[in-house]
Amino acid sequence: MEAVGHAWSAVAASVRGAAHLRSGLPNQDAVRWIEWDGVTVLALSDGHGSSRCFRSDTGARLAASTATRVLSSELAGGRDVADLALIDRVARRVVAEWTLAARCDLRLFPFQRAELMHLGEKTGAEARASVERYPLLAYGATLCAVAVTPTGVLYFQLGDGDLVTISASGRARRPLPADERLFGGETTSLCSPRAAQDVRAAFQRLDGASGPALILVSTDGYANSFRDERGFLQVGPDLLAMLRAEGVGPVRECLPAWLEEASRLGSGDDVTVGLLYRGMA
Amino acid sequence: MMRRPGGELATRPLHFIWITDCSGSMKSSGKIQSLNTAIREATPHMQRVADENPNAEVLVRVLKFSSGAQWHIAQETPVAQFKWDDLSAGGATDMGRALTMLADQMKIPPMSERALPPVLVLVSDGQPTDNFHKGLAALTEQPWGKKAVRIAIAIGEDADLDVLRKFIGNPEIDPLQANNPEALAQSIRWVSTAVLQAASSPASQTVPQPALTIGQSGSISQRSSQTAGGHVPVPQPVLAAVSGPVTAADVW
Numbered sequence: 013m014e015a016v017g018h019a020w021s022a023v024a025a026s027v028r029g030a031a032h033l034r035s036g037l038p039n040q041d042a043v044r045w046i047e048w049d050g051v052t053v054l055a056l057s058d059g060h061g062s063s064r065c066f067r068s069d070t071g072a073r074l075a076a077s078t079a080t081r082v083l084s085s086e087l088a089g090g091r092d093v094a095d096l097a098l099i100d101r102v103a104r105r106v107v108a109e110w111t112l113a114a115r116c117d118l119r120l121f122p123f124q125r126a127e128l129m130h131l132g133e134k135t136g137a138e139a140r141a142s143v144e145r146y147p148l149l150a151y152g153a154t155l156c157a158v159a160v161t162p163t164g165v166l167y168f169q170l171g172d173g174d175l176v177t178i179s180a181s182g183r184a185r186r187p188l189p190a191d192e193r194l195f196g197g198e199t200t201s202l203c204s205p206r207a208a209q210d211v212r213a214a215f216q217r218l219d220g221a222s223g224p225a226l227i228l229v230s231t232d233g234y235a236n237s238f239r240d241e242r243g244f245l246q247v248g249p250d251l252l253a254m255l256r257a258e259g260v261g262p263v264r265e266c267l268p269a270w271l272e273e274a275s276r277l278g279s280g281d282d283v284t285v286g287l288l289y290r291g292m293a
Numbered sequence: 294m295m296r297r298p299g300g301e302l303a304t305r306p307l308h309f310i311w312i313t314d315c316s317g318s319m320k321s322s323g324k325i326q327s328l329n330t331a332i333r334e335a336t337p338h339m340q341r342v343a344d345e346n347p348n349a350e351v352l353v354r355v356l357k358f359s360s361g362a363q364w365h366i367a368q369e370t371p372v373a374q375f376k377w378d379d380l381s382a383g384g385a386t387d388m389g390r391a392l393t394m395l396a397d398q399m400k401i402p403p404m405s406e407r408a409l410p411p412v413l414v415l416v417s418d419g420q421p422t423d424n425f426h427k428g429l430a431a432l433t434e435q436p437w438g439k440k441a442v443r444i445a446i447a448i449g450e451d452a453d454l455d456v457l458r459k460f461i462g463n464p465e466i467d468p469l470q471a472n473n474p475e476a477l478a479q480s481i482r483w484v485s486t487a488v489l490q491a492a493s494s495p496a497s498q499t500v501p502q503p504a505l506t507i508g509q510s511g512s513i514s515q516r517s518s519q520t521a522g523g524h525v526p527v528p529q530p531v532l533a534a535v536s537g538p539v540t541a542a543d544v545w
Contacts, residue, residue, distance in 0.1 A: 030347075030348060031346070034345075035494070060497040060498060060499065061496035061497060062497065062498050064498075134528075136465065138465060149499075154497075171497075172497065193500045194500070195406070195440065196436065196437070196440035197409075197410060197440075197498060197525070198440075198499070199497050199498070199499065199500060200499070200500055201500075203499065204500075235407075236305060236407050237302050238299060238300055238302060239300065239301045239302065239303035240405075240407075242300060243300020243301050243302075244299060244300070246298070246299045246300045250296075250298035254295060254298065258295065262295055266294050266295050269294060270297045270298065273297060273302070275348075277302040277303070278302045278304060278305075279304075279348060280304075280346075281348075
């Protein structure tokens with residue numbers, strides 16, 4: 013899968029996790045990208061997948077599509093990524109429009125008695141009651157997104173997952189600060205009432221050849237598949253070298269198999285990776 | 294195909310730690326022998342569950358306490374290689390000391406951030422003789438101590454259920470009550486299989502936050518809620534009623 017924009021292009025793949033294959037669960041990640049009016053946006057989402065979040069695959073799809081739509085419309089026409097009011101508006105719009113989309117889905121497809129009974133049997137009456145009180149829990153999902161305009165990059169994250177930039181010299185770094193609450197399988201979420209306040213965002217101005225050569229976005233199942241942080245951070249520089257040496261075709265072709273191998277030998281979780289790269293397709 | 298990008302891949306470590314009471318009272322009515330037998334017999338079942346969940350690397354250790362505490366099996370042992378060494382009983386019930394030692398092992402490092410939530414199983418027949426609360430505070434100060442799945446098994450009716458509930462730290466999970474060897478064997482096996490299975494492939498959960506309620510007008514209100522191990526849905530124990538001939542000596 014590939015999209016070609018002004019000077020940036022996107023490649024992405026998403027695979028069902030090895031543990032999900034064993035247990036019969038679907039891929040609860042989603043990824044989407046768009047190039048529109050000078051803006052390239054890539055967004056991916058990881059549905060929580062717990063028993064309470066039994067529609068989180070839908071929640072993830074709604075998250076990826078909402079984020080690409082909102083970011084591309086807000087940044088179209090040469091808007092400045094450093095506009096803090098715009099960033100705040102994007103956060104609020106993404107959360108509000110995801111919430112609306114999830115509620116529409118729920119109205120179209122109300123919870124079935126069997127779904128709620130299964131939840132109650134599997135995790136107890138309290139879990140069932142929590143979903144009945146607050147149905148958006150069923151759709152809980154994270155969001156990682158990047159928007160690139162001719163003059164800047166906007167990084168946007170709610171919950172776990174990884175955003176990594178790789179410079180032209182091959183140096184990997186994380187553009188967003190860590191959130192200490194994201195530990196031990198717990199994550200902030202689009203389904204939280206505080207979701208808009210939990211968004212982390214950063215902007216970076218682009219001036220000529222400055223800025224990253226490659227941006228890697230991934231769900232947490234990918235980083236969790238590496239023995240250590242160093243091994244994960246090596247992915248970006250390796251991919252940049254491959255893109256330069258071989259072009260995008262072989263990378264696009266191999267990406268799903270690499271992700272399947274990572275899940276099988278690593279975390280077992282669904283794995284989704286998106287790449288935004290500059291001027292080498 | 295091109296070489297896979299990035300460094301070495303690895304499954305995620307899952308630390309499973311037995312914390313066993315070896316005080317003098319465990320000598321009576323064959324309790325310590327029953328515990329030895331129960332864990333030894335549950336180990337193959339534990340190995341089977343681990344085989345079925347190859348993305349979790351189950352590592353087992355054993356911490357014992359009586360007068361003081363010490364690691365009975367200190368090495369993080371892959372479950373496939375785990376063999377039970379019999380415990381013996383005698384001395385006081387220094388549970389607080391054991392929890393303090395456990396807290397040291399829940400630090401990062403030696404734990405890694407990418408580990409799965411550890412499973413800590415406390416088995417006791419009595420009341421702590423040292424400062425339990427200090428030990429529990431030390432344990433829950435550590436990120437993995439707080440996030441661990443904490444399970445407790447009460448052996449006999451003299452076990453301090455209030456202390457065990459505090460160790461569990463989750464009102465949705467009660468201590469398992471084992472008043473005879475069969476009930477103990479069932480409880481040990483349930484922990485070794487059902488709990489291990491749940492901990493091996495946990496899904497993400499939203500961060501602990503106020504519980505959510507939605508009003509008639511659509512307004513959202515919150516009330517505080519935070520529990521240990523809340524991100525791993527511990528299944529409800531399904532323990533068969535122990536029937537058949539039971540002698541007075543079998544009841545603790």
